[in-house]
Amino acid sequence: MVAVTLWGSLAELAEGPREVEVEATNLRELLAALEAAYPALGPQLARGVSVSIDGKIYNDSWFQPIHEASEVVLLNRLEGG
Amino acid sequence: MAKDEFEKREFKVVGTRVARPDGLDKVTGRARYGADMSAPGMLVGYCLRSPHAHARIKSIDTSEAEAMAGVKAVITRADFTNVPASDGTRDILDNVMANDKALYDGHTVAAVAATSRSAAKAALKAIKVDYEVLPHVTDVDAAMLPGAPELHQGRQQESVPEGFSQNVLARSQYGHGDVDAGFAQADVIIERSFKTAATHQGYIEPHACLATMGNDNQGDLFCCTQGHYMVRNTCADILGMESGRLRVTASEIGGGFGGKTTVFLEPVALMLSKKSGKPVKMTMSRDEVMRASGPTASTSIDIKIGTTRDGVITAATGEFRYQSGCFYAMNGALGAMCGFAPYDLENLKSVGWEVTTNRPKAAAYRAPGAPMAAFAVESVVDEVAKEIGMDPIDFRLKNAADEGTKSAYGPTYPAIGLRATLEAAKAHPHWSAPLGKNQGRGVGCGFWFNFGGDTCVSLMLNPDGTVSLSEGNPDIGGSRASMSMMAAEELGVPYENVRTIVADTASLGQNEVTDGSRVTFAVGLATIKAARHAIEIMKARAAATWGIDAEAVEWVDGAAQPAGPNAGKFPPLTVKEIAATMSNTGGPIAGHFEANAEGAGVSFGTHICDTEVDPETGAVKILRYTVFQDAGKAVHPDYVEGQLQGGAVQGIGWALNEEYIYGEDGTLQNAGYLDYRIPVASDLPMIEPVILEIPNPGHPYGVRGVGETGIVPPLATIANAVSRAAGVRMTSLPMSPPKVLAAIKAN
Numbered sequence: 001m002v003a004v005t006l007w008g009s010l011a012e013l014a015e016g017p018r019e020v021e022v023e024a025t026n027l028r029e030l031l032a033a034l035e036a037a038y039p040a041l042g043p044q045l046a047r048g049v050s051v052s053i054d055g056k057i058y059n060d061s062w063f064q065p066i067h068e069a070s071e072v073v074l075l076n077r078l079e080g081g
Numbered sequence: 082m083a084k085d086e087f088e089k090r091e092f093k094v095v096g097t098r099v100a101r102p103d104g105l106d107k108v109t110g111r112a113r114y115g116a117d118m119s120a121p122g123m124l125v126g127y128c129l130r131s132p133h134a135h136a137r138i139k140s141i142d143t144s145e146a147e148a149m150a151g152v153k154a155v156i157t158r159a160d161f162t163n164v165p166a167s168d169g170t171r172d173i174l175d176n177v178m179a180n181d182k183a184l185y186d187g188h189t190v191a192a193v194a195a196t197s198r199s200a201a202k203a204a205l206k207a208i209k210v211d212y213e214v215l216p217h218v219t220d221v222d223a224a225m226l227p228g229a230p231e232l233h234q235g236r237q238q239e240s241v242p243e244g245f246s247q248n249v250l251a252r253s254q255y256g257h258g259d260v261d262a263g264f265a266q267a268d269v270i271i272e273r274s275f276k277t278a279a280t281h282q283g284y285i286e287p288h289a290c291l292a293t294m295g296n297d298n299q300g301d302l303f304c305c306t307q308g309h310y311m312v313r314n315t316c317a318d319i320l321g322m323e324s325g326r327l328r329v330t331a332s333e334i335g336g337g338f339g340g341k342t343t344v345f346l347e348p349v350a351l352m353l354s355k356k357s358g359k360p361v362k363m364t365m366s367r368d369e370v371m372r373a374s375g376p377t378a379s380t381s382i383d384i385k386i387g388t389t390r391d392g393v394i395t396a397a398t399g400e401f402r403y404q405s406g407c408f409y410a411m412n413g414a415l416g417a418m419c420g421f422a423p424y425d426l427e428n429l430k431s432v433g434w435e436v437t438t439n440r441p442k443a444a445a446y447r448a449p450g451a452p453m454a455a456f457a458v459e460s461v462v463d464e465v466a467k468e469i470g471m472d473p474i475d476f477r478l479k480n481a482a483d484e485g486t487k488s489a490y491g492p493t494y495p496a497i498g499l500r501a502t503l504e505a506a507k508a509h510p511h512w513s514a515p516l517g518k519n520q521g522r523g524v525g526c527g528f529w530f531n532f533g534g535d536t537c538v539s540l541m542l543n544p545d546g547t548v549s550l551s552e553g554n555p556d557i558g559g560s561r562a563s564m565s566m567m568a569a570e571e572l573g574v575p576y577e578n579v580r581t582i583v584a585d586t587a588s589l590g591q592n593e594v595t596d597g598s599r600v601t602f603a604v605g606l607a608t609i610k611a612a613r614h615a616i617e618i619m620k621a622r623a624a625a626t627w628g629i630d631a632e633a634v635e636w637v638d639g640a641a642q643p644a645g646p647n648a649g650k651f652p653p654l655t656v657k658e659i660a661a662t663m664s665n666t667g668g669p670i671a672g673h674f675e676a677n678a679e680g681a682g683v684s685f686g687t688h689i690c691d692t693e694v695d696p697e698t699g700a701v702k703i704l705r706y707t708v709f710q711d712a713g714k715a716v717h718p719d720y721v722e723g724q725l726q727g728g729a730v731q732g733i734g735w736a737l738n739e740e741y742i743y744g745e746d747g748t749l750q751n752a753g754y755l756d757y758r759i760p761v762a763s764d765l766p767m768i769e770p771v772i773l774e775i776p777n778p779g780h781p782y783g784v785r786g787v788g789e790t791g792i793v794p795p796l797a798t799i800a801n802a803v804s805r806a807a808g809v810r811m812t813s814l815p816m817s818p819p820k821v822l823a824a825i826k827a828n
Contacts, residue, residue: 010240
């Protein structure tokens, strides 16, 4: 299981704690597992999120490995200028 | 891809100040910018823009215009029959050509292509638009209230609680801990509200393009942009064509700063070309750039910080309300994530709001959303430090985020450079220099994420041993020089032997926009990998020439040589020698690299500024300004220094003078550089840049992006300096003379 920290307003939607646990070994599995376990997150996941894995931020890399001990934090999808 | 890429090494080319490859073209006028391209039989295109801030378009009659001499095409929204696939692109289409409503002063409602400017302008006057003028709103706080004029219905995201107008599109909350418990532990609590005005990036070159669409639904587009792949993908989606049928070539760019990360004229020009069957050139006037491109958000922010008497922050809260014009843009959330990022906080609640108003859709402006948040947070940090009698740098050092700190936006920081910038600032002579009467010194910190993203590089060895390198990102901050330097470093050849070009969209795979401070990091990484790929091929060719195994060859100082005595005794083969025989040894030699280079390292900066305030006029003079920023490794220090200086200068304009001013009727009152005051050289001292080099573990040379962080601290730094010089806390930007004078008198 991987512990995932949701940002505050996302946790409110999930009606759960800030930290949830899902079964995942990479980014793609993580997002799919989150949507399956917390359907209320679906609209935001569809709009896009960024994911911090051990302090580095990923937007699209499906196969980025995630380990059980990884720190995983969901973020609004980041944009730059 | 592996993320711990950094290897310590002695550089020969990287870190030097070589001549820039585009310098001669730019000073002789040979460089081709967006408006410099022409084509046989070309028409010129112009837009008809709404004079109203908010109006329903009841009808548009183009018949008279279409019949006029020289007019070859007139288009309205009715010509855009394809519905783009994504919500974001549908918003972009609605922004570049109004649908049923004009949502801001300057919103395009029709466009004309004609054989001459005069014919096109006459045709614009002949188009009859029947408007029903609607109530409008341009202020963020007013737009959030129930009963405010609403731009859209049904776009509110599920995160927005009840009790707000439909203009409030999203709410994002970050933070951790228990702020009530934290404030209960505080000896001093300071709470302030702030406002910042919308500003423009102020790029010198207006948007311009030349579009050619054939009857075979194939097209070519030459345009000024930060990302020609983004232009291709967006325009293809809007026009309902396959992206591979549209080739986009990026011109030289006269500044972007985030404002050229979307499209404005390009889909319109393509549609005019499609309808007329002729190439169509469009160029915005400065008035159009100001009214109808993408300025920043304006904001309304509340900050509360509690601290102990000995300088430990116990709790902080922030409400970041950002209006981003007439469509959704994620700026408030970025403010909420970035504002408190420099600090190690046990208890934090930070909330960002996205609000629509009757203004043009906001675009990025270097580190979008972060400078305004830093202004508000760093102002209260400064005030708290003053209240407890602590040096403002010491107070920041006491609460500074470090490796292992849980950041304001959630993740735990890896190695970061904030403390190094603060310590460098404190040790710099600027911090201890004496100040005179009516003078004040400010300090401020700033944070930005930095990105990577899709990147392709191709490196070709030419028969004479020179090297051609293709990247897919418009060169905004010196990327052609930096890529040539990194390729030369890796190959072991002179910098002058490598020429880098920006390839069109048909010549390389997908590349992300030049944004997010990503290019020197991500394209640099790809360049190094492409060079290493070419080196492997060259080593194999040398091995074949010598009749030994490729594993027995090593690459040293730009040449292949046997790896040891057992490999045999052969004189080294240089790049030039390998190139001369490549037709004999297997054919052309090229290296390439393609990847989604995610995982870029975050960036921090600290600025110091001295100001003098004239107590009789409220005018502010910038006396001295020093920037401290971590670049990881400065590939070309001149360009890095330019980025740091440029960020400071744009921040000075934002802090002191720049402001979108709307009238009672919701129209923009100062759409030009006479009335919208950007800093000029005579307003500025020499900005001193201090580059720190704390290697980024995710890049082979340790490079971090530097393009955006430099604009984050200036608003706060200058506000802190002015507040100390004037003896009154300034909470509203810009700090123009009337505003400063009023604050002094009210005090």
